[in-house]
Amino acid sequence: MSGRSGGAQDDPDKEFANTLARGLELLLCFAPGESALRNKDFVQRTGLDKATVSRLAYTLDQLGYLRHDAADGKYRLGAAVLAMGYPLLANMSLRHVVRPWIKSLADEVRGTVSILIRDRTSMVYMETCRSEQETAPLMDIGASLPIIASTSGRAWLARTTPQERDKVLNQVKVLYPKLYAEHIAKVRRTLGDLAQRGYLSGPGLVQPERVVVAVPMARPVNAEIIVFNCAVAPQGRPVEPLRAHLGARLITLTRGVEIAMGLA
Template sequence: MPIADFEEDSGDRQFVTALSRGLALLRFLGNGEVLGTTDLARLSGLSNATVSRLCYTLGNLNYVEYLPEVGKYRLGDACLALGYLYMANDLVSHVARPLMKELAGFSHVPVCIARRYEDKMLYTARESVEDQFSLKFEVGSRVPIERTAMGHAYLAGLDDAERQEVLDLLKSKIPDLDSFRRQIDDNVALFREKGFCIADRMWLSHIRAVAVPLRMRDTGNVVAFNCGGIADYLDPGFLMNEVGPRLADLVRKVESILEAQSPSPKTEE
């Protein structure tokens, strides 16, 4: 995270810099690492004194836990509680899971949901059958946006201006992004034609997958569904002609159910 994110004089009177700094420290600890105040100061660009005060506050609120034997911090139980509250209120996953399980049984590979987290896609739900060909990406796994079917589906679900904004962000972090632009553009076009995106050994040489975006009508946020597995055991024709259309149909059903469950807009009397 660039130091500029923590500047006091941001020009936004509503932005609470101290809160931003505290949340940033939680993100640095989010990969399961155990870090000391010196580590966190180096990663954030903040002073050791500022980091110490933030960690003291976060520790009192149980968002971080201090390990006296090593003099470092890790995420606390309050973060776990937040995660479970989020998962419990994830309506998309609740609606989609029975359909995902059905498709996983048909395709014999996992069906997953992911949301964008900074420059990655973060898995938030997974349904699978138990076999030796399933990919081992679990809830909490992160995959690249620019080189996966999941990421390309997310981009395809954005409008042109939103997509360009995300691509500009990725460009600032990924020097070779241009080498993936043709594949991204092709998948956006494929989504418009077929209703899904596909990645054939694009990110890892042993993975083949299809993915479909779902744009939430109430918030405009985009989530992505994917279905994929070990390329040597997943025929590309089966993926293109059977799994892709079924995944697109699954997402349309989820969208329809969510729309039916959403409250009707209030009308003025």
């Protein structure tokens, strides 16, 4: 989901640092599978002019957030980006609490169980475990899914406040109009499913044949809505009973974690 992040504001706001926001936009231009970008890529993806991009890229290079390769003229993410994100993951005690829980469920259902949080218009993997029988690639921590197109994203949208939901959906509409048009009707239809069943379900985003269920925690953790996700290949099993079973098991896991963390 590369593209303009929507971070920099055109409306006057004395508290908003546009230069900082534009620098962060450059760092957000990188997508999985893209290890290096040129200045022209930054220009295309941010809408900033060449001179501004050149100045920002140079500054980020000097600070260690980008690395400039003189041989090919491209920029790569620097180690400072990794160092900046590590304290966030390290300080999230939830990851350490849930790891044995989600590994146990993954082994039981012969699938993958993960926890995700929102990053702007995406859902990002915080932790993930899979069974030894699972053949699908394991999603790396930090990998992301479009919030509007994924089951976990729809679970987040169903749990958050109407005001925050509208804000995020408006961002998707502006930044990714095609994606918005393709999925908004389904999002609207399924918002009530969480209250009715306690979980949301749908096909896998990358592998549509897989059954995916998602359950958000009832209360935020560190001001974040955490979503539990379970993905399983049916392997000949009837889909509807499998979906109901996975939903019930994921609800039980989520509520157990909430009790263990003193949130229930």
